[in-house]
Amino acid sequence: MKIYLYILVMAGVSYAIRALPMTLFRKPIKSRFVQSFLYYVPYVTLAVMTFPAILHATQSQVSGAAALVVGLVAAWLGADLFKTAVACCAVVFILEFFI
Amino acid sequence: MLDKKRELLAGIRDGMPIGLGYFAVSFSLGILAKNIGLTPIQAAVMSLLNNASAGEYMGLTMIAAGATYWEMAVATLITNARYLLMSCAMSQRMDPETPFRHRLFMSFDITDELFGITIARPGYLSPRYMYGAMIPSIPGWMIGTALGTLAGSVLPLRVVSALSVALYGMFLAIIIPPARKDKVVAVLVVLAFASSWLCSWLPVVSALSDGTRTIILTVVLSAGAAALFPRKEQEVTGA
Numbered sequence: 001m002k003i004y005l006y007i008l009v010m011a012g013v014s015y016a017i018r019a020l021p022m023t024l025f026r027k028p029i030k031s032r033f034v035q036s037f038l039y040y041v042p043y044v045t046l047a048v049m050t051f052p053a054i055l056h057a058t059q060s061q062v063s064g065a066a067a068l069v070v071g072l073v074a075a076w077l078g079a080d081l082f083k084t085a086v087a088c089c090a091v092v093f094i095l096e097f098f099i
Numbered sequence: 100m101l102d103k104k105r106e107l108l109a110g111i112r113d114g115m116p117i118g119l120g121y122f123a124v125s126f127s128l129g130i131l132a133k134n135i136g137l138t139p140i141q142a143a144v145m146s147l148l149n150n151a152s153a154g155e156y157m158g159l160t161m162i163a164a165g166a167t168y169w170e171m172a173v174a175t176l177i178t179n180a181r182y183l184l185m186s187c188a189m190s191q192r193m194d195p196e197t198p199f200r201h202r203l204f205m206s207f208d209i210t211d212e213l214f215g216i217t218i219a220r221p222g223y224l225s226p227r228y229m230y231g232a233m234i235p236s237i238p239g240w241m242i243g244t245a246l247g248t249l250a251g252s253v254l255p256l257r258v259v260s261a262l263s264v265a266l267y268g269m270f271l272a273i274i275i276p277p278a279r280k281d282k283v284v285a286v287l288v289v290l291a292f293a294s295s296w297l298c299s300w301l302p303v304v305s306a307l308s309d310g311t312r313t314i315i316l317t318v319v320l321s322a323g324a325a326a327l328f329p330r331k332e333q334e335v336t337g338a
Binding site for chain 2: 003004005006007008009010011012013014015017018019020021022023024025026027028029032033034035036037038039040041042043044045046047048049050051052053054057058059063064067068071072074075076078079080081082083084085086087088089090092093096097
């Protein structure tokens, strides 16, 4: 029972964090600075989370680095989400036969 | 009507690699949950209601430590604070005509990945696209956690390795095409990579949790870019 209470506290806080800005900021924010800031947020946050974390997501840093290079090239050439993800998985899967 | 269906299907398609990645990653979460004494059902409920990797790891360590509920709340707040930023960014991309309930439902699953793919599409955010992506993602995360508690690691390590990079591959597919078109975004991505790498080994900063480092770097770099290179009005909604 105690564990379910812990889980409920976690879930309540997690949902509040996610829902408060979405429900409170219902009008566009006028400030050009804030708008620009929020425009840049996704790119920065995803880039920060990707590197160097991708190097440690795999058994060996070599296959992680290979996935990074393949992902960069595939995305640069215009592959969509699904194809880029599959290309990264494939290179790790194949490389880790040998590493 | 047709449009809504197409949005949903596009979401399911893009959600498939996320669901698979979640399935693999949440296995290790399940193993930890088991070691702490959670049943598979408890682990599944935790993952269904939380949808957060670092947040759940933190939660499990708090349970293991016998923390108070307040400590649990504060720890969850800190570990998941980046979602606050993501939710702010999403709030500015909602169509004012979209019914309010969609804001409540979409908020439920603002994760790094679903936030990334939903906000990467041009124009207003599409609730149905996001719901489509939730269809494989939520069960992937939940079932992976539950199976992790049951089976330990039944997947070969190589498979787990391969699936773990799916999420990063998607991040790259989101940030690289805009970086190719826009020099400011390109420089920002390179700076983000470099500073994130620096911060992972610099003294003091490297002792911070990944979540906290992500927030600090995001705020500093985005604010810097916004001050130096403010966007023109029409660019802001067209990410």
